[in-house]
Amino acid sequence: MYERFKRRSDTVNKNRLIDWPTFIGALLLLLLVTVPLMIFPEKGEEFVLAANDYITTNFGVIYLLVGLGVFFFLLVVAFSKNGWVKLGDKDEKPEFGNFSWAAMLFCAGIGSSILYWGTIEWAFYYQGPPFGIEAGTQEAIQWAATYGIFHWGPIAWAIYTLPALPMAYFYYVRKKPVLKVSEACRPLIGRAADGIFGKLIDVLFMFGLLGGAGTTLALGTPMIAQGIHSLTGLPVNMVLKTVILLLCTVIFAISSYTGLRKGIKYLSDLNLWLAIFLLAFVLIFGPTLFILETTTNSIGLLLDNFFHMSTWTEPFQNIGPFEQTGFPETWTVFYWAWWLVYAPFVGLFVAKISRGRTIRQMVLGTMIYGTLGCILFFGIMGNYGLHLQLTGEFDVINVLNEQGAPRAIISIVEQLPWSGLMLFVFTVLAIIFLATTFDSSSYILASVVQKEVDDEPIRWNRMFWAFGLSFLPLILMYIGGLSTLQTASIVGGFPLLIILTMLGWSFMRASNGDIRASENYKPKTINLDPKRIRERLRRKRKNENK
Template sequence: MRVNTIDKQILSIALALVALLTVPILISPEKGTAVLKAVLDTITSNFGPLYLWACLGIFGFLLWLAFGKYGKVKLGNGDPEFSTFSWLALIFTAGIGSGIMYWGIIEWAYYYSSPPFGLEPSSVDAASFAPTYGMFHWGFSAWAIYCVPSIPIAYAVYIRKSSSYRLSNACRGIIGDHADGLVGKIIDVCFMFGLIGGIGTSLALGTPLLAEGIHHFTGIEKTLTLNLGIVVALMVFFSICLYFGLKKGLKLLSDWNLYLYVAIAVFIFIFGPTAFIIASFTDSVGVLFQNFFRMSLYTDPVGKSGFSEAWTLFYWGWWFSYAPFTGMFAARISKGRTIKGLILGQLLGGTLGCWLAFSIFGNTSMFFEMSGIVPIVDILQSEGAPAAILASLNALPLGGIVVVLYLLVAAIFLATTVNSAAYTLSDVASKNLKPGEEPARWYRVFWGILLTSISIVLMYGDGLEALQTLSIITALPLVFVMFLMIGSFLKWIRADYDIIMQEQEKAERAAGYSMPGPGRIKKKRPEKAPVVPKTGFEN
């Protein structure tokens, strides 16, 4: 990698902000957390409805875009770089981290004991909404937030021939040359800051779960030292994967992660409470579709239960803080796919992948509670979520083996997310990269070490709660950045659409198709394919 590919300005500002965050919290974690908590309360009380409306509007926009005429636009010439399975595996594992292994099995218990809509705790109605709300928070709405940035970023790179996957370039249609100045730097650094907070949240959830597993099998006390040891071990693993790059490292890791994830789900489905899983999932789908808009816009202004602030707004903020990263990563691996394919792949593939956890892992845990086999709710309240998760898994046939595999998948999920984040951050903090060129190995590893080091510092200073809070706070400006990207994309595609479709038709005919579109029939490929003409949208 050439030295002049490192964007020293972006790198310096990002490192300065990281220091500004970690040092005060390390010195005085209580005061630092209290200040951030006060800011968060102000945002949720004054801007909470904005998050809800933005999420619902984004979901509607994506449906309109996918099934409208713009959905046929192909993002770049040639065939996709990755198979559909590997592509979905990369997007899914990068986007959800180990959180799905944590919340997928236990989230229902929180809703069952403290339900929304003023329902009676531990009632039949509470039991109906308990498994449904997890599917809602990790379903179409979440993946809609994730999906939106990937479209303007991919369009800027593959159609407008931008040399960078940065957020600022995806806003260029609205902010113009300001994308290269202070405004662009602010947008990019804001994204990096939000991502650091999101990764911290993932590590804060994944590390205690892994520590509980080690304690369960070895008896080692769950201390700060154990947590730090886990993070350091993961950091070594991250660095090895980052060294091998996107195709040899992240792709293989994501593929095997998904294989193991599905294998555990199939085992539990077959040897667990199969009938209850099917019945509860069916009921949850009905409850979700019947109450989708109520759940999407629920604020409880009279009852003031705090349910929306504690759950829906937290999740939407978390997704918004992660979204630019997942958008950049999805854009990076989606060359050759149509806009419709990119949208449906994320909305349907991501949602179904998450529903697999809530319908199988979560409903199995709920069955043990309802049947009196394992007192999940009591363990949750007395010993915490990690202990309740392991108690549920241990109740299964071959429970010890299931626990080991479950923890392994959680660790790999966490590794894949941090790897993808480090890869994206190294890409954003670079410049003048050639098409298809990856950031240098040492630079990718540097960002992986930096991300985990921040978590180690904050864990030592008991500041992870502050980092989680920060991820929600930084989501607020990112909401407006997303609307900038949408506006920029619409301005571009309306101006480019006719020329794009003409070029796509020429390219498909040149590649040996007798007709363009979904019904195309492949002719015999010529011995030497002609050169595909440029689109004409080069900056």
């Protein structure tokens, strides 16, 4: 009797940890967007696309400047005294080894989208190159092999990393058991973090993440379905796509239930080993010299033109004889907006798994490991497909234009030696990539809707968001509204431009104040005392009240 009462009491106490206004607010906002899309799909799509065009056209410059600014801001932080702050206690070692840490942050930040775009993105640039270059020329081919690495490179991972700074700092240095975007903004907004403004920040973050997850699903599911079709002959239809989604849901639900140290870690490790096997196989048995030379050339071209690519706005098009291509808005601005929507989620996750590392290790590790992984995918998978096109072994462009990107991607894999085995590996990898992204997403969503996260979010909370992440996209997949939800999330994520700036400012304000007040400051060994920090903040609040 006592044990039953104790279990019931523990459940009630845990449920009190749920931040119900944020929990319900995120669901209501998502329903307010998805229900009209279900009832009026054509009008809804028209409105969302018009809003997206307005934002990317009129505010595209802001996205470009914020992306470049975030990149340099993080470099300054990493090599300043702030970068030496330890995320945890003085003698604490990293909670996860470098391999598992890199695997988890890469799988959370990229997902199955890297298999999709890493294999086929070059083909879009080949046909519609930047800078007014003529399609299909040698210059267009060089940029086709380069621009994917740029879009998935240092700036993308810098945008991902920035939110991790204040979140990791407050969680591991100031020992605040809260994983919320609003909490990370507290040094700037003060008590407003506990009010409506703070709830709004968290709800916008969750809406962006749910929409971003829908994007990943929209890209990954048709590609996986094509892979299964090639392996088994099963027709690509909604039944097959539903089975794929349910399979991924079961995988990431089990992983989310078992927690961070077991499920998510092991699934990410398996994911990375499969990715290494796939890339090594393509590099060794594919056109090795072409892949190495083209990738090296792309890196050099990117380094030579990094600032030009980061700030290109096509200013002279549509003036006089010049024709506007819309390349910056269609690709670069869109990608920066996409990374921005995902940034608080990835930042939260990177912060949670970075215990025991310094700020510098977290920043540089995330940017370097993330960029390196994307270079390998675009350099190997992308250039393998490009080689097939240039040599005439397989007409990738024709399949892309006639049958769509998922069919073109699977067709590229089918040209490999032992195509059956490699297609199986590719399809399994895509399923696990999709599962790990949703796995990490459900974990973070559960963390955000809790008032405190002592070690891990409550299990029923994790499971709710695990199934919630797949239920709404499943409905939208049946009515064809996933792409519209993706665009809506990017439009709704526009305020995150301001929130991202607030997060960076918040971190600098908090960490600089704590470092100045610390008596233990020595270069390269900054270990801040949480008790002294709390006492200093208590005195500060007391003086303010006076």
